Amino acid sequence: MWDDVKNLVQRKKDWVTKYGMPNLARIHPDLELKISPQARRMALRLDNKRRIMYLVVPTRTRTDKAYGFALQYQDWIKENMSSLPAPVPLEHGNIIPVFGKKVRIKINYDPNLKRTSILLRNNVIHVSTNKEDPSRRIERFLRNLALEKIEKIALRKAACIDVEIKSVNVRDTKSRWGSCNHEGEISYSWRLIFAPRQAMDYVIAHEVAHLTHFDHSPEFWALCCRLSASYRKGREWMDKCGHTLWRFGQKEE
Numbered sequence: 001m002w003d004d005v006k007n008l009v010q011r012k013k014d015w016v017t018k019y020g021m022p023n024l025a026r027i028h029p030d031l032e033l034k035i036s037p038q039a040r041r042m043a044l045r046l047d048n049k050r051r052i053m054y055l056v057v058p059t060r061t062r063t064d065k066a067y068g069f070a071l072q073y074q075d076w077i078k079e080n081m082s083s084l085p086a087p088v089p090l091e092h093g094n095i096i097p098v099f100g101k102k103v104r105i106k107i108n109y110d111p112n113l114k115r116t117s118i119l120l121r122n123n124v125i126h127v128s129t130n131k132e133d134p135s136r137r138i139e140r141f142l143r144n145l146a147l148e149k150i151e152k153i154a155l156r157k158a159a160c161i162d163v164e165i166k167s168v169n170v171r172d173t174k175s176r177w178g179s180c181n182h183e184g185e186i187s188y189s190w191r192l193i194f195a196p197r198q199a200m201d202y203v204i205a206h207e208v209a210h211l212t213h214f215d216h217s218p219e220f221w222a223l224c225c226r227l228s229a230s231y232r233k234g235r236e237w238m239d240k241c242g243h244t245l246w247r248f249g250q251k252e253e
């Protein structure tokens with residue numbers, strides 16, 4: 001993994017040394033260069049999780065060509081970037097979905113308080129805090145909440161099919177919603193807390209099913225279906241809307 005990243009960085013350095021850096025920021029502030037030996041032609045690729053538009057260029061493309069290509073699509077880039085869902089920071093008054101319910105964040109700031117306490121009650125997250133920006137604390141609260149719920153559901157599903165889970169974790173993964181290994185350790189993205197219930201249930205079932213089938217065979221999907229009745233709907237939602245889960249907790253630029 002790290003070798004891949006190092007290679008990528010080196011490749012970009014070599015390219016820039018040879019051809020010079022195109023000033024992509026002049027076209028759009030979120031436009032970034034990606035040198036790809038596999039690419040046959042130039043392309044624009046939107047990473048809607050990171051909110052970055054990549055200009056993918058084959059290794060032997062000259063700077064002026066790359067710049068010219070991006071410039072040609074400037075309007076298209078702008079349009080796509082501005083159509084991304086707006087970030088929803090964890091701030092007072094904002095509404096976020098928690099396990100399929102709309103929940104409002106209510107922050108009571110008092111510099112004299114000794115510590116921060118957070119409580120979810122009646123669809124309101126009550127935050128009493130001495131911090132001017134308690135968003136990290138709120139995130140941690142949500143992470144713990146996500147872990148508690150996801151772990152419970154995963155264990156229940158595993159018991160249904162008589163497999164053993166060694167541990168359940170939550171992380172802030174960028175590329176996958178869940179992962180597991182042969183030891184029975186499962187990880188999920190804590191951001192599943194923002195997903196509708198059936199979507200979260202499907203992702204949990206997906207990893208639990210992998211403890212029996214380490215592939216995506218028809219048998220695997222049949223087991224998914226057993227573990228999560230509406231897994232088709234959940235899967236569809238994750239495919240179509242999964243990227244929107246990243247907007248919560250992101251700061252506005």
Ligand SMILES: [Zn+2]
Pocket residue numbers: 206210215216
């Ligand atoms: Zn899978």
